[in-house]
Amino acid sequence: MAKRRPVPLKNRKAIRKPVLEKPIYFDFQFLFLVLFLVALGLVMVYSTSSYTADLKTGKPYYYLLRQSIFGVAGIAAMLLCSRIDYHIWKRFSKIIIFGTIILLAIVLLIGKSTNGSTRWIQIGPLQFQPSELAKIAIILFTAHFATIKAARIGDFRILVNVAVLPMFATALIAVENLSTAIICAAITFMILFVTSPKIKQFALLGIGVVLIMGIFLLVASYRMQRIKVWLHPEKYDDGYQTLQALYAIGSGGIFGKGLGQSIQKLGFIPESHNDMIFSVVCEELGLFGAACVIALFALLIWRCVIIAMSAPDLYGALIVVGVITHLSVQVLVNIAVVTNSIPPTGVPLPFISYGGTALFCLLVEMGLVLSVASRIRIPKEY
Numbered sequence: 558m559a560k561r562r563p564v565p566l567k568n569r570k571a572i573r574k575p576v577l578e579k580p581i582y583f584d585f586q587f588l589f590l591v592l593f594l595v596a597l598g599l600v601m602v603y604s605t606s607s608y609t610a611d612l613k614t615g616k617p618y619y620y621l622l623r624q625s626i627f628g629v630a631g632i633a634a635m636l637l638c639s640r641i642d643y644h645i646w647k648r649f650s651k652i653i654i655f656g657t658i659i660l661l662a663i664v665l666l667i668g669k670s671t672n673g674s675t676r677w678i679q680i681g682p683l684q685f686q687p688s689e690l691a692k693i694a695i696i697l698f699t700a701h702f703a704t705i706k707a708a709r710i711g712d713f714r715i716l717v718n719v720a721v722l723p724m725f726a727t728a729l730i731a732v733e734n735l736s737t738a739i740i741c742a743a744i745t746f747m748i749l750f751v752t753s754p755k756i757k758q759f760a761l762l763g764i765g766v767v768l769i770m771g772i773f774l775l776v777a778s779y780r781m782q783r784i785k786v787w788l789h790p791e792k793y794d795d796g797y798q799t800l801q802a803l804y805a806i807g808s809g810g811i812f813g814k815g816l817g818q819s820i821q822k823l824g825f826i827p828e829s830h831n832d833m834i835f836s837v838v839c840e841e842l843g844l845f846g847a848a849c850v851i852a853l854f855a856l857l858i859w860r861c862v863i864i865a866m867s868a869p870d871l872y873g874a875l876i877v878v879g880v881i882t883h884l885s886v887q888v889l890v891n892i893a894v895v896t897n898s899i900p901p902t903g904v905p906l907p908f909i910s911y912g913g914t915a916l917f918c919l920l921v922e923m924g925l926v927l928s929v930a931s932r933i934r935i936p937k938e939y
Contacts, residue, residue, distance in 0.1 A: 583639075584864065584930040590857045591635070591923050594908035595628050595916070597850070602911050605822050605837045606830035620830055620911055627913030631920030638924025639931060643873060646925075650694075650701040654722055657694040660687035661729040668733075676734055688730045688737045689918040692744065695723045696879030696922070699745050703752040704872040710749070713758045720745055720762070728769070735770070736902035740886050742766050747882040748875050787900035799897050801826045802836035806896065813843030830911040832903050835895045850909070854888050864930045873929040880922045 599621060606620035613619075646653075660678065664687055669677040677684045702719045709715045723745040731738035746766070750759055775781070782795065790796025805821035808814070819840045822829040829837050839847045861881045868874035884907055891906040893899040905912050907919055 584860070584927060587857070587860045587864070587923075587927065587930060590853060590860060591908075591920070592632070594853055594857070595632070595920070597853075598909040598916070599624060599628060600816070601834055601838060601909055602830050604817050604841065605819070605834055606911060608823050609828075609830070623913060624911055624916065627917045628920075631917040634917065635920040635924035635927065638921055639927035641928060642932070643876060643925055643928040646697050647701050647872070650698040654694040654698040654726060657687060657691045658722070658726050658729065661691060661726060663687075665729065665732060685914040686912075688734055688741075689914045691726050691730060691737075691741060692883055693918055693921060693925075695726060695741050695744050696748070696876060696883070696925075699723050699748045700872055700875035700879055703748055703875055704870075707752050707871060710753045711755045711758075713761070716749060716753060716758055716762070720749060731770070734903070736890065736904045739770065740883060740890070740904070742770075743886045744879050744882045748879050751875065751878050752871070783900045783902070787897065790897065795901075798827055798833065799901055802833050802895050803897060805836040805840040809840040809843045809847075811844050813839070813841045813846055816841050832891065832905055832910060833895055834910045835892055835906050838909070851888075851892070854884070854907070858885050861926055864926060864933070867933045868929050869932050869934065873932070877926050877929055880926050883922065 602624050603618070603621040607617040610619040610621075611617040664676060664678055669679045669684060676686050676688060678687060699719065703710060706715050706719055710719065723741070727738045727741040727745065730741060746759070746762065749762075753759070782793075786793045786796045786799065790799040801821055805819065805826065808820070814820075819829075819837045821840055822837050826833050826836060835847070835850075838850060842849075858881055861877055861884070865874045865877035865881065868877060887904055887907050890899070890902070890904045891910075894901055894904065905915050908916065
């Protein structure tokens with residue numbers, strides 16, 4: 558029997574090649590937004606702190622130099638994290654959150670107090686806030702164990718099992734820093750909400766969180782006092798900072814007084830380079846400048862949403878969801894406090910406010926997002 562001769566290539570029917578994958582890429586748009594916000598933050602830190610720094614230390618660049626050191630270190634850490642496969646953090650997520658819980662307990666025992674709050678650990682000339690590290694720990698741990706339990710997380714007992722360690726860390730933070738605890742609780746809640754197909758259990762979880770937060774409000778009388786100050790800032794001495802921030806916002810007009818021309822930062826707004834820095838942004842850059850800053854955050858968050866939707870697996874998507882929640886809630890709370898839309902609380906504006914630990918840890922989170930983004934493969938047909 559004669560063998561069948563192969564059909565010449567030129568006579569064969571054209572066959573569509575299989576879908577191939579584009580090489581791994583680096584998300585330069587996301588990186589540009591992050592670096593631009595860091596640069597803007599350094600400019601605003603110098604603008605808001607130079608007068609105070611000159612009075613206290615005789616060096617107008619004092620706060621700028623300190624923030625720049627943490628900024629450079631944070632950018633280096635961000636780029637390093639972006640080159641590390643984010644799956645490796647699964648191995649260390651338990652160690653990281655247990656280590657963070659220990660640090661949070663140390664803060665309560667022997668932490669350093671500043672302005673009546675005990676939130677820092679001092680090691681020689683260096684001090685840092687473990688609550689900022691807790692945000693990263695909660696993101697990595699919750700994303701990991703939500704991924705492992707994804708098939709059974711509809712069971713309320715499994716949901717509580719995943720949430721117990723993050724919520725314990727959140728409770729330790731809430732003792733001295735309720736605002737940061739709310740952000741950590743929101744991170745945990747949103748990661749679990751995205752993973753779980755059931756909504757009723759989140760109503761129960763939400764009620765539990767609200768009750769716990771209510772207890773913390775009742776236990777500390779100064780927190781209830783803040784609600785009174787929020788409603789009538791003109792009647793209380795504690796409302797002075799809020800009123801000065803509102804004066805700054807109102808005097809900025811549409812295009813502002815010009816960079817460095819703020820009057821309220823000259824001792825009228827206490828620690829204007831910290832939580833109330835957005836009011837000086839409004840005064841110096843006006844409504845237009847404030848809208849541009851908000852637009853930058855919106856673009857960054859939107860870019861995170863795109864990365865989360867395109868993530869190669871659930872674990873990567875949940876990491877980015879945690880970062881999105883952190884960014885969006887913190888920006889919203891800070892701006893709401895500055896504009897007196899909610900009771901006053903100490904939450905810095907991401908990338909903009911002065912704070913080395915906050916900036917460094919936030920840039921590490923950006924590195925995690927870049928790590929997820931760099932492993933997205935875009936299908937391409939030939």
